[in-house]
Amino acid sequence: MDFDIIFGNAARAAFGPEAVILALAAIGLNVHFGFTGMLNCGQVGFLLLGAYGTSVSVATFGWSLWAGVLIGLFLSLALAAALGFPTLRLNPLLFAIATIAAAEIIRILIGSTDAIGLTGGPLSVSFDAGAFYDLNPYPDGPQDRYGIGTFEFTGQQLWVITVGWALIALISLAIFLLVRSPWGRVLKSIREDEDAARSLGKNVFSYKMQALLIGGGIGGLAGVIDAIKTSGADPNGFRPQVTFFAYAALLLGGAATYLGPVLGAVLFWFLREWIESFLRQLASESWLPGAASDFLDGAEGIISVAMVGLALVLLMLFRPQGLTGNRTELHLDAR
Amino acid sequence: MPDELTPSPDSPRPAATPPPNPAEGPGKGEIEPILTVPPVPGAPKPNPILTVDNLARSFGGLRAVDVDHLEVERGVVTALIGPNGAGKTTLFNLLSGFDRADSGRWSFDGRAVTAPAPDQLARQGMIRTFQLTKSLAKLTVIDNVLLGAPGQAGERLWTAPFRWRWRDQERENTGRAEELLERFNLAHMRDELAGTLSGGQRKLLEVARALMANPVLIMLDEPMAGVNPALGQSLMRHITLLAHEGMSVVFIEHAMDVVTGLSDWVVVLSQGRIIAEGPPWKVIHDDDVIDAYLGRRRAGDAL
Numbered sequence A: 001m002d003f004d005i006i007f008g009n010a011a012r013a014a015f016g017p018e019a020v021i022l023a024l025a026a027i028g029l030n031v032h033f034g035f036t037g038m039l040n041c042g043q044v045g046f047l048l049l050g051a052y053g054t055s056v057s058v059a060t061f062g063w064s065l066w067a068g069v070l071i072g073l074f075l076s077l078a079l080a081a082a083l084g085f086p087t088l089r090l091n092p093l094l095f096a097i098a099t100i101a102a103a104e105i106i107r108i109l110i111g112s113t114d115a116i117g118l119t120g121g122p123l124s125v126s127f128d129a130g131a132f133y134d135l136n137p138y139p140d141g142p143q144d145r146y147g148i149g150t151f152e153f154t155g156q157q158l159w160v161i162t163v164g165w166a167l168i169a170l171i172s173l174a175i176f177l178l179v180r181s182p183w184g185r186v187l188k189s190i191r192e193d194e195d196a197a198r199s200l201g202k203n204v205f206s207y208k209m210q211a212l213l214i215g216g217g218i219g220g221l222a223g224v225i226d227a228i229k230t231s232g233a234d235p236n237g238f239r240p241q242v243t244f245f246a247y248a249a250l251l252l253g254g255a256a257t258y259l260g261p262v263l264g265a266v267l268f269w270f271l272r273e274w275i276e277s278f279l280r281q282l283a284s285e286s287w288l289p290g291a292a293s294d295f296l297d298g299a300e301g302i303i304s305v306a307m308v309g310l311a312l313v314l315l316m317l318f319r320p321q322g323l324t325g326n327r328t329e330l331h332l333d334a335r
Numbered sequence B: 001m002p003d004e005l006t007p008s009p010d011s012p013r014p015a016a017t018p019p020p021n022p023a024e025g026p027g028k029g030e031i032e033p034i035l036t037v038p039p040v041p042g043a044p045k046p047n048p049i050l051t052v053d054n055l056a057r058s059f060g061g062l063r064a065v066d067v068d069h070l071e072v073e074r075g076v077v078t079a080l081i082g083p084n085g086a087g088k089t090t091l092f093n094l095l096s097g098f099d100r101a102d103s104g105r106w107s108f109d110g111r112a113v114t115a116p117a118p119d120q121l122a123r124q125g126m127i128r129t130f131q132l133t134k135s136l137a138k139l140t141v142i143d144n145v146l147l148g149a150p151g152q153a154g155e156r157l158w159t160a161p162f163r164w165r166w167r168d169q170e171r172e173n174t175g176r177a178e179e180l181l182e183r184f185n186l187a188h189m190r191d192e193l194a195g196t197l198s199g200g201q202r203k204l205l206e207v208a209r210a211l212m213a214n215p216v217l218i219m220l221d222e223p224m225a226g227v228n229p230a231l232g233q234s235l236m237r238h239i240t241l242l243a244h245e246g247m248s249v250v251f252i253e254h255a256m257d258v259v260t261g262l263s264d265w266v267v268v269l270s271q272g273r274i275i276a277e278g279p280p281w282k283v284i285h286d287d288d289v290i291d292a293y294l295g296r297r298r299a300g301d302a303l
Ligand SMILES: Nc1ncnc2c1ncn2[C@@H]1O[C@H](COP(=O)(O)OP(=O)(O)OP(=O)(O)O)[C@@H](O)[C@H]1O
Pocket: B059, B062, B064, B082, B083, B084, B085, B086, B087, B088, B089, B090, B091, B131
């Protein structure tokens, strides 16, 4: 049992591209759910359109990567508008259902055999993200590694996460500047009581739409990075659980805080990879019964995801406001 | 603060009637034009801020509001009274756009209200409070009040991130909000979350927040329910002073002494219909009102 390796793996996952993508998805969700109180259950839909918008533009239409990025972002904004206009004036639960349904419908359409010519259908689509890696300042020979022990990245990976974390920093700053302003005050008032906001002259629909676009666009950006990271997209990568992983990260870190979604995403991937590596080591030293090892290999990390779920349950029991949340706020609901 | 401007039932004002001049507000020593209005349901007013025609709203078979004609005078304090379930809150909801009328027309501040949207009416200056308070629990008390401020540059997405664009306005608003908190005995709770306030404090907060919006017409649904009577009365007197500076006030209230002490005009609703209106000391002696609302036995006690 080598805990250095386990820790190294966990740390690599916590700062790697997967965590970047999850953090961005959770930041977007925080704008929807944390600050505005909109129950978006289909955040993955925005990621999906970001990723496929980029991939299809380059792979199928042969446009440049940067055009693809813009199209990916545009499509995720278009999804926000298309979801928001019909549903935001109605019951909030209808919005929740519409988001999850829209995300699933898009995933199924894109992954259907009829769409093979356009999106690759059930096969994944892949493209050349060279335009992005051409900008990579890190030497990227076959021997080049950055980091220590198992906490190491290739030059390409390091470039992706450098850009990713820079974007996270920029976006978090922008969200901070927005939310501490009177504009953010209106968002929170809508979360607390829409009718109170209306009675004071705030156009609730307009603010919700703005929040939906901002959070959806950030989700789209997460998808774009996903596409660049894997040089393609696969419909199976955009199942509904992605949304719930983003919720898990958000709640772990603390909803309606500025750093909560980022901390939560880091912690989520750290825990998940730590448990996964730990179990794999157990299995390799045959301390684990054969059936359990099958689980490890068969379903994609099913045990580690279950463990993260357990961690979340424990967190809700002992620190329900999340890592960075404010405990007094939480107890107001009980009054 | 003596009740100079609020006649008591014992000393009705002499009914001297100088010609009403709607263009000017009631000056010092002048009789308010509202006192020249005949005390009959649906009476036209010299300078109405709100005019309602044939407004109706039913819930199933129950006709909750059925108002043929109502005018609310500008710059005075109008009390809306009536027994429980009379339709007072429903009338507020209809007028402020929070509920849809089955039929009817009304105009506010000279403009016909064609597609009533609550936020739009609020921006035009019709600010209402709720019988069941809507304090924004996870916002601080001061933020609750600041939210009321109209025309904030910082509430626009494009200016919000740039603090220097809204800092001065925010400072000005904060000053005004703090004055209001002071007046409403909430200054010590300034930075607490509104969810930690008591029931009465929430009522106070909601009225302060409504005043922050600089209303043209403020509609208060039982603003002093659960508030300690001395503070409640002093605040309502403050609001009546604002009325004499031009703000129009409609408030729903059950306590008769508050109504007679504070209002210039009383509208009585029963089973959705206006059964009487007039100056408080007259309305209270109206037989229909006593029958419908006060009950004969209690009429003597109330005076
Ligand atoms: N949303 C609703 N659905 C069904 N019935 C309603 C609804 N709102 C009000 N009512 C009914 O309409 C009538 C008037 O209610 P409203 O709340 O306007 O009374 P009120 O005069 O404000 O009474 P109170 O003094 O007790 O506050 C009541 O009989 C009530 O049951």
